[in-house]
Amino acid sequence: MIPAEQGAFRALADPTRRQILHHLSGGDMTIAQVSDQFDMTRGAVKKHLTILQEGRLISVHTQGRERLNRLEPMALKSAAGWFDHFSQFWDSKLSTLKTVIETDMKTQKENNND
Amino acid sequence: MIPAEQGAFRALADPTRRQILHHLSGGDMTIAQVSDQFDMTRGAVKKHLTILQEGRLISVHTQGRERLNRLEPMALKSAAGWFDHFSQFWDSKLSTLKTVIETDMKTQKENNND
DNA sequence: CCTTTATGATACCTTTTGGTATTACTAATA
DNA sequence: TATTAGTAATACCAAAAGGTATCATAAAGG
Structure with missing residues (x-):
């Protein structure tokens, strides 16, 4: 298959x-x-x-x-997720923010490490 | 071409x-x-x-x-951008947050409408 | 220079892709 | 039931994809 x-x-x-x-x-x-x-x-x-x-x-x-x-x-969405691995190479700042968001959505607290 | x-x-x-x-x-x-x-x-x-x-x-x-x-x-990154149009259909909350981030990165102020 | 190593280019083969044309099936309806 | 609109399925074709094998080219090293 x-x-x-x-x-x-x-x-x-x-x-x-x-x-x-x-x-x-x-x-x-x-x-x-x-x-x-x-x-x-x-x-x-x-x-x-x-x-x-x-x-x-x-x-x-x-x-x-x-x-x-x-x-x-x-x-x-799944297909789009394939690109995630590469996002670190095109925009480290947005990548960091995205991580913050996903963390925030799950734990509802702020983790800000730059 | x-x-x-x-x-x-x-x-x-x-x-x-x-x-x-x-x-x-x-x-x-x-x-x-x-x-x-x-x-x-x-x-x-x-x-x-x-x-x-x-x-x-x-x-x-x-x-x-x-x-x-x-x-x-x-x-x-450009290819991944193609999926952006569809993100509204798979996760309205993340979509909203993403908009907030992009707005924040450009204007440095908070817009939070839920 | 000659040999070795790394690569590029081409010819050739088989399978898949993208399309048309044609025929058959299914459901609403007069 | 006969008709008609909406799809499905199939046969067929040309072109593109994915692969191998082979030959050509370029640079490092003896």
Whole structure:
């Protein structure tokens, strides 16, 4: 089986799929609605949606004869978390503050070491 | 020309390339050193490094007859920034705090609206 | 200069990807 | 039940990805 991280990064590699996620952030959409946003056939869009589903980035919910595609934000959060390891290399100050926040959210006390 | 964002996401789609970035976060490495970490030929590793370079995720610095591959954290930061638009959907509280931090870093005053 | 070591470049192969076109299935509805 | 709208599934194609093997190039060292 494909690891979750790999499925997500694979899905994010295509610009059309990243755009689809943006569209879905405005609300659930059927394939037809998504297809209207792109200059390609429904078949092609369907394949993209399938890959997004395999990466757990979206889920599908049947409603009558329609099938609504829904953004799955937590999967995106997981993917975004991959970058955390590198954040120390691009901004030590923000990194420190972020640590403070997470600590604060859990322990509700202030730890400020600079 | 390939847009920066697309080059980065394309490069990140492959698990070997993500691992390479992790290795490089420990310091610059030659192709031979990177290749030692994987069970594949130098030719294959070279291709991965080229794609990482095209995505601006690494840079190469010639030193004698060696060529050191170096992590480019700012490009990774840009890629990570893509996820920002979606953060509002996975954690409104952290999102609020993050806004507070950024505001604080720029204006040095506290805005706390819950 | 010749050898060794580190790397780059190219040809070639197989699998995956991204797309179209076509056909089949399913559910609301006249 | 016949029709129609919304999807799913499949066959097919061209191009890109990921890999190996091989040859070319460049620099350090005897």
